[in-house]
Amino acid sequence: MPHSTTLQRPDDCLIVIFGASGDLTKRKLLPALYYLWDRGMTPENFGILGVARSKYDDDAFRKMIYEFNPDGYDDAKWAEFSKHVHYEASDSTNAEAWPDLTTRIKGLAQEHGTGTNIMFYLSMAPQFFEPIIQNVGASGLVIDGKRMVPLNKEDPTWQRIIIEKPFGKDPESAVQLNNTLGDVFWENSIYRIDHYLGKELVQNMLVLRFANTIFEPLWNREYIDHVQITASETVGVEGRGSYYDSPGGGAMRDMVQSHLLQVMSLVAMEPPVSMHAEDIRTEKIKVFKALRVPKEEDIPQIAVRGQYGPGAVKGEAVIGYREEDGVDPESQRDTFTAMQFNVDTWRWGGVPFYLRSGKAMAAKKTEIVIYFKPTPHILFRDQARNQKPNQIVISVQPNEGIRIRFEGKEPGVGMKMNEVVMDFDYIKQWEVDPPDGYATLLHDCMRGDQTLFKHRDEIESSWYACQPVLDYWEENPQPDLPNYAAGTWGPPASDLMMQRDGRYWRND
Numbered sequence: 001m002p003h004s005t006t007l008q009r010p011d012d013c014l015i016v017i018f019g020a021s022g023d024l025t026k027r028k029l030l031p032a033l034y035y036l037w038d039r040g041m042t043p044e045n046f047g048i049l050g051v052a053r054s055k056y057d058d059d060a061f062r063k064m065i066y067e068f069n070p071d072g073y074d075d076a077k078w079a080e081f082s083k084h085v086h087y088e089a090s091d092s093t094n095a096e097a098w099p100d101l102t103t104r105i106k107g108l109a110q111e112h113g114t115g116t117n118i119m120f121y122l123s124m125a126p127q128f129f130e131p132i133i134q135n136v137g138a139s140g141l142v143i144d145g146k147r148m149v150p151l152n153k154e155d156p157t158w159q160r161i162i163i164e165k166p167f168g169k170d171p172e173s174a175v176q177l178n179n180t181l182g183d184v185f186w187e188n189s190i191y192r193i194d195h196y197l198g199k200e201l202v203q204n205m206l207v208l209r210f211a212n213t214i215f216e217p218l219w220n221r222e223y224i225d226h227v228q229i230t231a232s233e234t235v236g237v238e239g240r241g242s243y244y245d246s247p248g249g250g251a252m253r254d255m256v257q258s259h260l261l262q263v264m265s266l267v268a269m270e271p272p273v274s275m276h277a278e279d280i281r282t283e284k285i286k287v288f289k290a291l292r293v294p295k296e297e298d299i300p301q302i303a304v305r306g307q308y309g310p311g312a313v314k315g316e317a318v319i320g321y322r323e324e325d326g327v328d329p330e331s332q333r334d335t336f337t338a339m340q341f342n343v344d345t346w347r348w349g350g351v352p353f354y355l356r357s358g359k360a361m362a363a364k365k366t367e368i369v370i371y372f373k374p375t376p377h378i379l380f381r382d383q384a385r386n387q388k389p390n391q392i393v394i395s396v397q398p399n400e401g402i403r404i405r406f407e408g409k410e411p412g413v414g415m416k417m418n419e420v421v422m423d424f425d426y427i428k429q430w431e432v433d434p435p436d437g438y439a440t441l442l443h444d445c446m447r448g449d450q451t452l453f454k455h456r457d458e459i460e461s462s463w464y465a466c467q468p469v470l471d472y473w474e475e476n477p478q479p480d481l482p483n484y485a486a487g488t489w490g491p492p493a494s495d496l497m498m499q500r501d502g503r504y505w506r507n508d
């Protein structure tokens with residue numbers, strides 16, 4: 001299936017969301033489905049079934065979703081859309097609940113005329129993934145999960161599963177989860193979601209690189225000095241203290257191993273032979289396989305663990321991580337991680353990729369910065385100290401856009417240079433706010449497009465590159481934690497890591 005931005009209508013299907021009483025469903029999934037429906041991008045025939053243990057019926061569930069964000073829905077349109085929305089109070093982790101659940105699913109498929117196509121969505125905590133997958137497998141609802149291609153074009157029956165993060169907490173658990181999924185579904189029916197891949201400016205990386213001739217010739221070790229990818233957040237752990245402080249939590253697992261390495265793979269991949277999902281994934285997988293697995297002796301130089309203490313974010317006092325509910329007062333968990341990755345390929349030999357992410361930092365921003373090498377010969381000698389490296393800054397959020405920073409002449413007599421910026425501002429250019437990534441990703445799954453979903457090999461290889469650092473941190477408690485005040489750019493060690501290499505984080 002080629003990756004496409006056309007408004008192709010997906011096949012009829014029933015959407016079954018496990019964990020429907022939770023935060024993700026009301027904050028992201030139902031609004032995204034409403035967004036698609038409002039633009040004619042849902043299937044002609046579709047139904048949505050929310051499943052969780054909380055005691056709602058259809059009407060109470062619809063009301064709960066609507067009341068979470070009434071401004072997000074037009075009343076008349078909601079009345080129409082919500083006819084597609086249903087709820088079953090059931091514990092889907094329990095096999096005994098499944099005969100009734102299966103009957104309800106089949107009944108709704110008949111009511112909405114969706115045939116046997118089903119999109120399952122696991123919007124649950126990770127400990128529930130495996131029992132639910134096994135119960136789905138045993139239900140008999142997955143009739144072609146193991147079929148590689150539709151039997152014929154008149155009968156494009158499918159059952160697909162979207163699975164939320166976190167995808168394991170180490171390589172072993174990721175492999176086990178992949179195996180459980182593989183017992184029920186073929187790889188081409190498994191959609192491991194990463195909402196960062198749904199972000200407009202992340203997808204724009206493919207267009208920037210592969211729809212233009214001016215960038216690609218420079219996109220290699222000859223011209224690029226290093227790459228920085230930052231995802232900083234001003235929020236702390238926001239009531240998720242017990243999850244974040246558990247062995248599966250922390251910034252490395254929550255953001256770096258998952259979202260940031262995915263973003264990095266789009267920066268580092270070779271041009272695919274086509275925009276077919278398989279061709280794009282093939283190139284991404286090669287990047288993950290080329291990720292250097294760090295040696296223990298290198299870890300103190302290439303990885304930094306941070307944890308926020310009390311401070312102030314945007315003028316508001318913030319308690320330290322260790323004071324958060326559900327957090328061990330002596331916790332060693334990383335609320336900030338900075339790490340240097342290397343992609344050991346011909347293109348990227350010697351080019352470090354510095355990734356960092358943290359909670360309770362000075363600003364919310366996600367950006368990719370490509371730093372170019374200095375000119376091979378300095379002509380403007382008296383200005384040499386002002387000459388900054390060229391940069392391409394891809395602002396994923398906020399201020400979505402792409403900015404190219406280069407040297408220009410200041411007006412007036414004499415040759416004084418200064419940094420100037422060519423600015424593609426997404427919102428000014430297109431006069432729209434970027435759609436939420438979940439709308440794109442749900443639409444892609446219903447169309448059978450896996451381009452923006454993760455293959456099992458990507459997940460497993462990304463764990464192999466991160467796990468040595470996690471193990472090292474586990475075995476070597478760090479006495480200086482907390483080591484950054486809330487509202488700052490992270491611990492001094494993160495700046496030192498860059499300075500050792502003669503480089504600096506872009507913190508504007």
Ligand SMILES: NC(=O)C1=CN([C@@H]2O[C@H](COP(=O)(O)OP(=O)(O)OC[C@H]3O[C@@H](n4cnc5c(N)ncnc54)[C@H](OP(=O)(O)O)[C@@H]3O)[C@@H](O)[C@H]2O)C=CC1
Pocket residue numbers: 018019020021022023024025027052053054055091092093122123124125126128164165166195
């Ligand atoms: N929220 C977000 O913004 C994001 C979430 N995610 C991921 O999405 C998934 C869901 O997150 P979120 O909605 O925030 O989680 P919540 O904790 O808000 O909801 C999870 C759901 O799990 C159900 N549940 C809890 N305990 C049990 C149990 N013992 N047996 C069966 N069901 C249970 C709850 O329903 P009930 O108690 O009614 O059964 C609820 O519907 C997670 O994997 C998360 O990592 C990813 C990115 C962003």
Ligand SMILES: O=C1O[C@H](COP(=O)(O)O)[C@@H](O)[C@H](O)[C@H]1O
Pocket residue numbers: 195233254255366
């Ligand atoms: O997946 C996650 O992402 C959010 C940040 O997402 P963003 O779209 O707001 O950048 C993060 O807060 C959360 O801890 C993590 O689980």
